[in-house]
Amino acid sequence: MAAGTAMSSYWRGVRDGLPFLAVVGPFAVLFGVLATEAGLAVHETMGFSIVVIAGAAQFTALQLINENAPTLVVIASALAVNLRMAMYSASITPHLGPLPLWKRAIAAYFLVDQTYAQSILDYERNPNQTLAEKYAYFLGVMTPICPPWYVFTFLGAVLGESIPPSLGLDFALPIAFLAMLGPMLRTPAHRIAALAAVVLALAFAWLPFNAGLLVAGLGGMMAGAQAETRLGIKP
Amino acid sequence: MSETIDLWIIIVALGVGSFGLRFAFLGLVGDRAMPEWLLRHLRYTAVAVIPALVAPLVVWPSATGGEPDATRLAAAAAAFATGYFTKNVFAAMGVGATVLVSLSLLL
Numbered sequence: 001m002a003a004g005t006a007m008s009s010y011w012r013g014v015r016d017g018l019p020f021l022a023v024v025g026p027f028a029v030l031f032g033v034l035a036t037e038a039g040l041a042v043h044e045t046m047g048f049s050i051v052v053i054a055g056a057a058q059f060t061a062l063q064l065i066n067e068n069a070p071t072l073v074v075i076a077s078a079l080a081v082n083l084r085m086a087m088y089s090a091s092i093t094p095h096l097g098p099l100p101l102w103k104r105a106i107a108a109y110f111l112v113d114q115t116y117a118q119s120i121l122d123y124e125r126n127p128n129q130t131l132a133e134k135y136a137y138f139l140g141v142m143t144p145i146c147p148p149w150y151v152f153t154f155l156g157a158v159l160g161e162s163i164p165p166s167l168g169l170d171f172a173l174p175i176a177f178l179a180m181l182g183p184m185l186r187t188p189a190h191r192i193a194a195l196a197a198v199v200l201a202l203a204f205a206w207l208p209f210n211a212g213l214l215v216a217g218l219g220g221m222m223a224g225a226q227a228e229t230r231l232g233i234k235p
Numbered sequence: 236m237s238e239t240i241d242l243w244i245i246i247v248a249l250g251v252g253s254f255g256l257r258f259a260f261l262g263l264v265g266d267r268a269m270p271e272w273l274l275r276h277l278r279y280t281a282v283a284v285i286p287a288l289v290a291p292l293v294v295w296p297s298a299t300g301g302e303p304d305a306t307r308l309a310a311a312a313a314a315f316a317t318g319y320f321t322k323n324v325f326a327a328m329g330v331g332a333t334v335l336v337s338l339s340l341l342l
């Protein structure tokens with residue numbers, strides 16, 4: 001019975017993760033193309049996508065490698081872009097923390113923007129899931145997102161410049177995140193957190209190393225927590 | 236040769252660093268209870284970080300060299316509004332993509 005419900009959670013996750021293929025595919029192809037243009041060999045490009053598995057950080061690193069930035073600057077900047085992953089890790093710990101260490105390590109490796117956001121959305125909508133169901137759901141969401149990240153990076157690296165730059169491809173990522181944001185804004189505290197984060201992100205966009213994102217993220221979280229306490233909102 | 240080594244230093248350092256960030260809480264905190272004030276803040280991680288990530292991309296898209304762009308603003312607004320009012324992520328992505336592509340073709 002338990003295995004059965006975990007299995008159905010897995011497939012529910014696959015179904016919910018599937019639309020992200022439309023985002024991850026083009027994004028990964030683009031990385032493959034740009035990496036090849038920057039002079040990286042196919043195995044080096046694949047190394048990036050498999051070892052690092054973080055779109056925004058990979059693009060940042062590539063950009064700086066192209067500009068001949070010092071190795072340490074490349075590493076520090078790309079990791080700064082990825083600092084939000086620590087926030088995701090903290091946020092998902094109340095749900096996946098009780099798993100055995102090796103399963104937590106697997107979840108950590110596959111913890112990217114899309115797997116995190118979709119899983120948290122589902123855990124909040126369906127709070128009565130067992131630990132096994134939550135983990136199975138996470139792996140389900142990951143399935144159409146992470147392996148395709150490798151495959152499409154490879155296609156981009158091999159096909160290279162024969163792929164024409166298409167209309168508004170760069171904008172697939174913002175559209176996908178905005179689509180997910182709407183259903184997440186369940187209470188006034190959630191809406192206040194999001195609004196504060198937008199204002200801060202635009203006000204501090206000038207900060208170097210993507211620090212504006214962290215200021216805005218932390219500021220939004222504080223605004224949400226304050227609103228929850230002061231307005232007496234049930235989380 | 237040294238360029239290749241530098242590249243692999245970057246790849247491995249980024250891999251180890253990124254995994255470290257992702258594992259930080261999940262691995263080290265595990266199922267120990269976190270204080271209520273921290274949990275209260277963590278409840279708003281997604282709704283704070285995601286808009287913070289997206290807002291500058293919407294207002295100053297890199298594809299237009301940072302110039303605000305009516306097509307992208309309209310597509311972003313359509314995707315968000317659809318998601319907010321219908322609570323349907325699929326529908327919101329579809330509407331956003333449709334607005335983006337059709338306006339790009341028209342304008």
